[in-house]
Amino acid sequence: MPIHLIWGDDYEACNREIEEIIQTVIDPSWKSFNYSQIDGNDQKQNFRGLEEVQSAPLGSGGRVVLVRRSPFCNGCSIELANKLEQAIKLIPNNTYLILNNSNKPDKRLKTTKLIEKSIQSNSFSKEKSFLLPLPWDINGQRNLVKNILYKLNLKMNHEAIDLIVESIGNDSSLINTELQKLSLLSEAVNGKSNTNKPQEISKELVTKIIQNNSTNALEIANLLLQGKKIIALNKIQSLLKNGEPALRLIITLTGQSRGWLWVHLLDAQGNQDVKEIAKLAGIANPKRIFVIRKQIQGKSLKVLLELMQKLLKIEASIKSGANPIDSFKDNLLTDSKILTNN
Structure with missing residues (x-):
């Protein structure tokens, strides 16, 4: 159940990292079946993403579910948090969940702690931050x-x-x-x-x-x-x-x-x-x-x-x-x- 937590305001670097994961995990011939991009601002899409991430990939290669503007480490509803807690245990080994947000994860949240614990227990999971330097730096x-x-x-x-x-x-x-x-x-x-x-x-x-x-x-x-x-x-x-x-x-x-x-x-x-x-x-x-x-x-x-x-x-x-x-x-x-x- 690999989870990648990618955050920061350097959108170019974040996108390069995400694209690298997608190219590594997904067989191009099966991309239309095994790749989903979710808008984290849409509650319904978030629930759909958590359903899809529990599915094994079709054909060869792996599956990727990408959540842009992910709410899971920056504040989400109790219902969505409960759904994440259930889904995270059922993610197949060859299905990757990528959570992307420009903001730093709030480590006080239960969902953040759950995600970070999952990352620490899986050698294929990662947390990466990409921050732009200030104009005077x-x-x-x-x-x-x-x-x-x-x-x-x-x-x-x-x-x-x-x-x-x-x-x-x-x-x-x-x-x-x-x-x-x-x-x-x-x-x-x-x-x-x-x-x-x-x-x-x-x-x-x-x-x-x-x-x-x-x-x-x-x-x-x-x-x-x-x-x-x-x-x-x-x-x-x-x-x-x-x-x-x-x-x-x-x-x-x-x-x-x-x-x-x-x-x-x-x-x-x-x-x-x-x-x-x-x-x-x-x-x-x-x-x-x-x-x-x-x-x-x-x-x-x-x-x-x-x-x-x-x-x-x-x-x-x-x-x-x-x-x-x-x-x-x-x-x-x-x-x-x-x-x-x-």
Whole structure:
């Protein structure tokens, strides 16, 4: 009765882990019979999932029942908890129950204790957490890049890793996508290695691809800072039409805006230590502080806060499924009211 408890806000890493289990357990020829995905927000589906997990797989291979937004470790009804207690004893050895939630399991709950006890008693069961580092946690972001490099059997030096951190931040999905692109380009340039050794990605290649991708976005950020909204929107529209991912664009813009805001606030407090400012602001390269100071010279806190607010609204709108260009237009061309003492 293998149970996998997978949680955390790094959705990309969670999905990779889940997909790896599915590919290992299920025979592709029998997947339509032996794979079920349950929405944990639906009480009826939860009960159905607990029924299905008691069934042995059809044909060859194993069965997987995946519960997205699982309620079992974060609060569920007494009836559902009782059903879990009954079902968990009847799960066949070749049927896997995967419980996935972005939140940390509540260890005080009876259901959590039951699941963790079951995991401990079965060598095929596992609990894994995948948490994104905070925007100002540079070492955490470096480790995130290193972990994805390891998964893709790639390697690069610390300078190349810092370039990726500066350009992408803690977006696990984008990091994974860009590293795969870099891997393919490296193979095209250098040829595919015949060994199992990690493929090395040079700093020069990272600089060429990653920084070139963010150049236009940084130019747009500067236009927005100068109040040239129409010119910025035209460039945004052109980038999106040419296939630039909307989320990568907005993440670069918010990252730049966040850096401006932090440096402005820390400078206002009289902090002159460039390394400390870079650490607090989540900027990998302290030399960027001097550039940022020039960019925001003469800009008020109110202007920076307003820009940051607009960009965060755009990001939330795009992630909610809105049309990207409409999100940019609706928010950038609308005046915001910021409460500040400055």
